[in-house]
Amino acid sequence: xxxxxxxxxxxxxxxxxxxxxxxxxxxxxxxxxxxxxxxxxxxxxxxxxxxxxxxxxxxxxxxxxxxxxxxxxxxxxxxxxxxxxxxxxxxxxxxxxxxxxxxxxxxxxxxxxxxxxxxxxxxxxxxxxxxxxxxxxxxxxxxxxxxxxxxxxxxxxxxxxxxxxxxxxxxxxxxxxxxxxxxxxxxxxxxxxxxxxxxxxxxxxxxxxxxxxxxxxxxxxxxxxxxxxxxxxxxxxxxxxxxxxxxxxxxxx
Amino acid sequence: xxxxxxxxxxxxxxxxxxxxxxxxxxxxxxxxxxxxxxxxxxxxxxxxxxxxxxxxxxxxxxxxxxxxxxxxxxxxxxxxxxxxxxxxxxxxxxxxxxxxxxxxxxxxxxxxxxxxxxxxxxxxxxxxxxxxxxxxxxxxxxxxxxxxxxxxxxxxxxxxxxxxxxxxxxxxxxxxxxxxxxxxxxxxxxxxxxxxxxxxxxxxxxxxxxxxxxxxxxxxxxxxxxxxxxxxxxxxxxxxxxxxxxxxxxxxxxxxxxxxxxxxxxxxxxxxxxxxxx
Numbered sequence: 022x023x024x025x026x027x028x029x030x031x032x033x034x035x036x037x038x039x040x041x042x043x044x045x046x047x048x049x050x051x052x053x054x055x056x057x058x059x060x061x062x063x064x065x066x067x068x069x070x071x072x073x074x075x076x077x078x079x080x081x082x083x084x085x086x087x088x089x090x091x092x093x094x095x096x097x098x099x100x101x102x103x104x105x106x107x108x109x110x111x112x113x114x115x116x117x118x119x120x121x122x123x124x125x126x127x128x129x130x131x132x133x134x135x136x137x138x139x140x141x142x143x144x145x146x147x148x149x150x151x152x153x154x155x156x157x158x159x160x161x162x163x164x165x166x167x168x169x170x171x172x173x174x175x176x177x178x179x180x181x182x183x184x185x186x187x188x189x190x191x192x193x194x195x196x197x198x199x200x201x202x203x204x205x206x207x208x209x210x211x212x213x214x215x216x217x218x219x220x221x222x223x224x225x226x227x228x229x230x231x232x233x234x235x236x237x238x239x240x241x242x243x244x245x246x247x248x249x250x251x252x253x254x255x256x257x258x259x260x261x262x263x264x265x266x267x268x269x270x271x272x273x274x
Numbered sequence: 275x276x277x278x279x280x281x282x283x284x285x286x287x288x289x290x291x292x293x294x295x296x297x298x299x300x301x302x303x304x305x306x307x308x309x310x311x312x313x314x315x316x317x318x319x320x321x322x323x324x325x326x327x328x329x330x331x332x333x334x335x336x337x338x339x340x341x342x343x344x345x346x347x348x349x350x351x352x353x354x355x356x357x358x359x360x361x362x363x364x365x366x367x368x369x370x371x372x373x374x375x376x377x378x379x380x381x382x383x384x385x386x387x388x389x390x391x392x393x394x395x396x397x398x399x400x401x402x403x404x405x406x407x408x409x410x411x412x413x414x415x416x417x418x419x420x421x422x423x424x425x426x427x428x429x430x431x432x433x434x435x436x437x438x439x440x441x442x443x444x445x446x447x448x449x450x451x452x453x454x455x456x457x458x459x460x461x462x463x464x465x466x467x468x469x470x471x472x473x474x475x476x477x478x479x480x481x482x483x484x485x486x487x488x489x490x491x492x493x494x495x496x497x498x499x500x501x502x503x504x505x506x507x508x509x510x511x512x513x514x515x516x517x518x519x520x521x522x523x524x525x526x527x528x529x530x531x532x533x534x535x536x537x538x539x540x541x542x543x544x545x546x547x548x549x550x551x552x
Contacts (some may be wrong), residue, residue, distance in 0.1 A: 074445060076444065079440075079441065081368075104447045105447070107445055108446075111445065112442075114441065114445075116438055118436060118439055118441070120439060120443075121461055130446065130448075130456070131446040134446065134447060134448045134452055135447060183442075183446065184445075184446070187447060
């Protein structure tokens with residue numbers, strides 16, 4: 022049963038100054054699936070993730086060649102509105118950076134930026150987003166306390182709620198569980214399984230078991246190249262490439 | 275072993291002694307001024323205008339002059355300094371020649387003795403711009419003088435806002451300016467306030483630059499175009515010309531109270547910064 026392709030990259034090269042971080046990446050990211058990106062540190066998986074919402078542009082001296090498509094529009098085309106792109110392609114970072122404001126204000130930040138002012142509407146968005154992030158029951162009585170008083174796992178789900186509040190279509194996750202304890206990680210993985218019914222998810226992870234558990238597709242990056250990209254079971258059970266096999270069996274990384 | 279232990283003990287004693295000396299000096303200075311000045315302090319001294327060149331009466335007009343000068347100079351310097359800091363930290367390329375030039379200028383400005391500012395203010399504001407000895411001339415000169423402090427502290431405060439905040443905000447679709455206005459500046463406010471308060475203390479204590487630009491008039495200043503005498507200038511005149519040592523100490527006492535109060539505010543806002551930064 023083939024699904025529609027939500028995002029795709031074509032011959033994508035990424036440079037930071039004279040250093041080439043990505044070589045010729047072609048990848049199809051299917052809608053309502055979880056795509057995991059794995060590989061050793063510095064292999065380019067996070068750079069690739071950040072090129073999907075043009076966040077790599079924050080680094081001085083970065084440039085790309087090739088193309089990335091969201092649905093059918095090329096996101097690096099001149100005249101593309103980066104704000105609209107980032108609304109549709111949300112991002113969850115490695116370290117949950119909750120803003121120094123209340124839980125409520127954190128979630129309402131995105132909608133406010135995009136022009137929603139009515140209190141009732143904001144209340145509804147905040148409530149719905151927190152529910153979708155499996156956080157509502159834990160915080161519904163203390164929405165106006167500083168968000169930093171929450172635990173690490175709760176903060177990471179708050180960040181996810183904050184992304185959901187902008188109503189994205191794709192969610193990029195950059196090692197979202199690396200700072201979490203095993204229980205919080207398990208909760209996050211459950212959440213990803215629920216979220217994929219409504220969103221397209223791309224997740225960078227260092228944890229091979231996690232990639233195997235949560236994803237439908239897995240891409241293995243090495244030295245800036247996408248060495249292998251396949252259905253997750255296929256990649257883990259029958260890796261086509263020696264290097265892939267070495268990596269997933271823990272012989273290097 | 276005993277040798278090193280002895281050495282360590284001696285060193286500890288020396289360090290302790292140097293700390294004691296500092297505390298002692300501070301206590302001696304403040305204590306002497308409080309001892310000599312406290313007797314002068316009453317409501318009349320604060321509320322009454324000086325009479326006979328300051329030999330008699332209070333110091334009300336110099337208090338008003340001081341407040342005028344400090345508030346106006348900070349009202350000029352704060353937007354300029356914070357604006358410069360935002361530009362340097364958020365917009366300018368870190369290695370650009372312009373950023374380097376601004377940084378060099380700010381650092382050089384901070385190292386110039388205040389009398390130079392006074393001389394410049396006298397020639398430029400008082401004479402060339404024909405502002406005369408006035409609160410305008412004094413405030414503009416003080417503003418230039420405290421600008422480096424405000425800029426540097428605002429830069430530090432902006433720099434200490436975690437990069438992740440900016441990334442998260444931008445990734446949520448916020449523009450750069452929205453991110454600066456709604457995330458970066460609010461998080462940097464305690465640090466910016468610290469810089470403003472430190473500058474306040476410096477502006478209140480400044481004598482040479484104010485003497486040359488705002489003048490020494492003892493009349494009650496009504497508008498910023500009027501000349502004025504600040505408390506520090508008044509203290510200098512009273513002591514230098516032997517008009518009234520009791521009143522000089524009374525003025526010094528009030529200045530110290532003001533500066534200590536401002537230091538307290540600075541410490542409060544610093545601890546606020548460290549709490550919200552954690």
